[in-house]
Amino acid sequence: MRDELDVLVERALRNWAADATPPDRVRSNIMLGVRERSRRGSSKSGWVRHWWTEALAWGVDLLVSARMILTPSLNGGENGWTRRLVMAGQSSALYYLSIQH
Amino acid sequence: MLDDTDLVPRIQSGDLAAFETLYHKYKNELYRTALAIARDQGAAEELLQDCFLRAYDHMDSVDTCSSLRPWLHRIIVNLSYNWSAKKRLPLVSIEEVFDRLLSLPRSSPERAFERHELMQVLDEAIRSLSMAQRVVVVLFYMQGFSLVEIAYVLDCRVGTVKSRLHNARKALKRKLSADLTTSREVAYELLSS
Secondary structure: OOOHHHHHHHHHHHHHOOOOOOOHHHHHHHHHHHHHHHHHHHHHHHHHHHHHHHHHHHHHHHHHHHHHHHOOOOOOHHHHHHHHHHHHHOOOHHHHHHHHO | OOOHHHHHHHHHOOOHHHHHHHHHHHHHHHHHHHHHHHOOHHHHHHHHHHHHHHHHHOHHHOOOOOOOHHHHHHHHHHHHHHHHHHHOOOOOOHHHHHHHHHOOOOOOOOHHHHHHHHHHHHHHHHHOOOHHHHHHHHHHHHOOOOHHHHHHHHOOOHHHHHHHHHHHHHHHHHHHHOOHHHHHHHHHHHHHO
16 A cells, blocks of 8 residues: 555656656767677678588589489499499599490 | 657667667666665766667667666666676665755755755655665656556566565654654645645
8 A cells, every 4th residue: 555655756767767868878889889789690691591501512413413313223233323423423534434344 | 749659679670770669768767776876976977878769779688578667777776786787876864864854854844845854854764774675665656557567577576676665664653753743734734736
């Protein structure tokens, strides 16, 4: 239950700080800090996005390569496997070796 | 003025204008809270600045469906606690408050001056409270928070808030009623104004 003390304290506090308002430099400092954080945040998220794209590309390459190597060939035999390995590695060296062999 | 539930998602998606709107919405009451606790204008400015920068840093963890008012007060009160721990806020002694109460003019015709004196004595009585009690008094009387909201701001139980407020009122009453009979009339005048 509120008595006169409550009202007095409430009034004393509210009167005391009634006109208090922060100077504009506080707003400027805050917005400066926020812009700096925002800039740092976006460059950080950009780096993370780039890293994930790279990792994803590598993962897809790996899966495709594994599929090409492990899928049984209709031709079978050494040449078929060599060819798949060459295609998976995207290198022609082994292919030439296998032809010469 | 935009609602917090509209502002928060915009701030979370990087809208700085929305953050500035949030600042203008709460700057005065947060500044006054900091000022009432710290009693130092420079410190209050610094606390307000740190409060909004911290709020920006943690905006992603905010519940978009509720008001930011208690959350922002929670930040500024925590910062004020840290600040006062570093600064070791000087408390006004009870004796000093009594001295001032006794020095109030008993039959002065200058009511305005007496009224000003009463407010000053009240102010000093509030300053003489412990930090924990003062924070509860500021949040309850000045900002009009409920006990449940204060419990959230201070991260404690409602029972703790009740007991702090009870002790603060007891301390204030003890300090003020010691010789407040001198200013009874002024007090009533103030209450009815």
